[in-house]
Amino acid sequence: MQKDNSSVKDNMHSQLLFQQKELAQRCLDIAGVILVALDGEQKVAMINRKGCELFGHREDEIIGKNWFDEFLPDEDRERTRTGFKKYIGADIESMAKFENFIRTKSGENRLIAWSNTLLKDENGRIIGTLSSGEDITERKKAEEALRTSEATMRSILQAAPIGIGIIKNRTFYFVNDYACQVSGYAKEELLGQSARMIYETEEEFQRVGEEVYRHIAEKGVGIIETRFKTKNGDLIDVYLSAAPLDPSDSEQGFTFTAMDITRQKQNIEYLKKSEVQLRSLAAHLQTIREDERGAIAREIHDELAQVLTALKMDLSLIEMDIKERDEIFSLAKLSKDIVMMQSLIDATIKKLRRLITELRPEALDNLGLVPAIEWQIKDFQSRSGVRCDFQMNRKELSLDKNREIAIFRIIQEALTNIGRHARAKTVKVTIDQKLRHIVIRIIDDGVGFSMDILDNPKSFGLLGMKERAIVFGGSCIIESNKAAGTTVTVTLPTGE
Ligand SMILES: Nc1ncnc2c1ncn2[C@@H]1O[C@H](COP(=O)(O)OP(=O)(O)OP(=O)(O)O)[C@@H](O)[C@H]1O
Ligand SMILES: [Mg+2]
Structure with missing residues (x-):
């Protein structure tokens, strides 16, 4: 009876043990995390279902294998093994939490975040480790993507x-x-x-x-x-x-x-203003052409035609005298008439020269730009009485005809303005030929003018100077103030 009793007890005990083991295994299997136990030899002593699923191996393909050699990718193996060794050497701090890659059967690397604990026998000796792991591959990727997109955003905002x-x-x-x-x-x-x-x-x-x-x-x-x-x-x-x-x-x-858009707005305003100025300049140029033609026609009519008529009449009288040989006719009178006619012709030639020079300065065609400017300055000086100084950094300038005409006309307009408006005592004209452009300055010490005049679309002389420079990709800057007179600075690319 005694014996029976103890065998029933034994039986119950082993049944209970079996149930507990079963329970433990089920717990391991339904756990949402990977559970792995390693022994002191780095071999897998236990792995739950979730772990097997992650690796794609059966349990028996994992149990008993060296964890580090078989299931970790090369690049993470030694670092993790070192950590494990330290841990089972009781360096608790080093491995309680750890992240490393594992390699699945299909060759894919997955990143696992581990929480580790040490396994000990009844005497307290460390015999292995138990780790629960969570696959954080996707989360890390998402975090990384977020970080990258945040960094991208930040840099876009900054740039x-x-x-x-x-x-x-x-x-x-x-x-x-x-x-x-x-x-x-x-x-x-x-x-x-x-x-x-x-x-x-x-x-x-x-x-x-x-x-x-x-x-x-x-x-x-x-x-x-x-x-x-x-x-x-x-x-x-x-x-x-x-x-x-x-x-x-x-x-x-x-x-x-x-x-x-402040700058753009200013540019638009500037363009609008330039357009108005240009339109008005174009119309003015048209009028000027007509005026000039009229003036030339008048000069020719008043001067040439009249002189030629007078000369013709003189010649007719002389012819009559000779034909009739009347007593009034004398060689002395003939000589006097001829002298008068010559002086009339001389005066007319002078007038004609002036007219031609105004139309197109001879000197520019015959002698070149520099002598033409020198002539122009001398002429201005003698007519206006303003002392004029001319300086150049070269003896000669190498420019094409169109640029020469532009420079000549700009200086002509600037000098005409000084003669008409500046009441200056002295004028200085300088020409500096640089490597790829030429800088011309006309400086007077006269009364100056208000800068509003520059915006006036009726300032045709000033606008004309600017336009002549702009045609060649250059500029004409006019600075003026009441105390210091006026400076016109023209910069022109030489076009070489
Ligand atoms: N060197 C200067 N000194 C003082 N005032 C000047 C000078 N140059 C120009 N001005 C002023 O600027 C105005 C505009 O000059 P601009 O040459 O455009 O016209 P203008 O000489 O009056 O006539 P034009 O169309 O015949 O040249 C002049 O009327 C004058 O008031
Ligand atoms: Mg003028």
């Missing part, structure tokens, strides 16, 4: 030559460096503040808000031109564009971009 920011309830929530640069405010000065601070007036702030919201409601994007007031009070023209972060919920805020 963009345009102000970019986020506004919530018209308050700055984010701004990039360029937005700070354009507005003159530091990030800390903008963030958390109402956008009102960068508008000149409350009305403009309201207008922009209303317009932008209206556009967004209609088209999804709000685009408007406005002006920002920078920290130092300057007004800049801005092309503003805004879109909601979440189209279904404007409370989430708006992304905006702000482009500084």
